[in-house]
Amino acid sequence: MRTSVLLSVLASVAANAAYSGDIVSYLVDQTSALVNGTIIGGLQSPPSSWYVAVVTGAIYEAAVKSKKESLAYQQLAVSHAAHNAIVWVFHGTRNYNGADASLRAVLPAIGLAANTTEGKSAIETGRKAAKKVALARADDGLSDYVPFTHGPKNPTIYQATPGGNPFPDTPQARFVRPFAGLGDLTRFRSPPPPKVSSKEYEDAVRYIREQGVLNSTVRTAYDTDSAYFWRESSITGWNRFAAVILGDKLATKVVESAKFWAQLNFALANAGFASWDVKYAYEGWRPVTAFHRTDIWLPSGVxxxxxxxxxxxxxxxxxxxxxxxxxxxxxxxxxxxxAWNGGDKIDATWSSNVTLDNRGVITRRYTNLTFAAEENSRSRVFGGIHFTFAGQTGIDLGDKVARATLDVFDKNWDQF
Incomplete structure (x- = not known):
């Protein structure tokens, strides 16, 4: 009698075994780690956000399809969805071992054997989810060739920058179909930048000339570290930041967690496409191009x-x-x-390991989301790569696109 009871208890424990943390957070973290690994070496801005949106879309699809199943079943389904979506994106890059290792590492903790009826079903659910997203995004425009011709070498007109490729990144990204059926992104297009003859423009030029230069004598140590701290990929960084804020609050709520991460990364992807629309509508030059001119180009004569x-x-x-x-x-x-947090107030400490100039690990604590977004923006000015007027306008654009994405998400999320 005691033996049969014990066996029943053990069977129950085995049936309910599952990964103890937030499986979706783990998978998103691995998604970022794989794109920034030594094999891939990173992606350009819009493709990097597109990639994580593809993976989190597959995860959410698998989570929804398995929401009535056990926690272990859900975890196994979303894990295989993430794996197959990652591999689909990176076919031909020899990144299979990395994707396989990320999946293999979490399987024992999930504890649902692949050779059981439940395990086989969960795996198939994940595979079908990844396939659905891959088929939907295969013709979204990201692979299309769009030619680019540099404009005349006149003041304020974009030109290739030192140390970069002769042609700009992914000019086709402004035409990519948004996620969640958001529609025509040109309706979010920002107004033109200030005119070169304006005081605002000249003030921005003077400011970054002093604050953004490599060996600045006026930039504070904190602002220098801000440039370093926020230097990493925005997609990687903001997903890591979100993971700290989220913690394990949704560890047993796979569908809810998957929805959050899909919303975040659909909004990021759409914001990236919208940003590219603005960039190529105005084609503004970078600070380094402005200062490397040898003539006097400011209308004031400075x-x-x-x-x-x-x-x-x-x-x-x-x-x-x-x-x-x-x-x-x-x-x-x-x-x-x-929107998820119910306001700006947070308490999140996270770190960035800065390899540029051997700066090392920088750790910061943030208690306000608006402040974090603004500091992230200012960091590019202190880094010398964006004029000030490109920053706040970018924040406003991202906010509008994200809120619009959230508005249509529940209705259109599975349009991919």
């Missing part, structure tokens, strides 16, 4: 030429200045996290 001027963050990204996509991503991420 000479700001300095052919040796080097930004703190280098090389300067090879795409137009206005708007700052880094700022746009920050505005979008803050909007989604704010």
């Amino acid at each position: 000479n700001v030429s300095d052919p040796s001027w080097t930004p703190l963050l280098r090389p300067t990204p090879n795409h137009p200045d206005y708007v700052s996509t880094h700022s746009t991503y920050g505005g979008a991420a803050a909007a989604v996290i704010r």
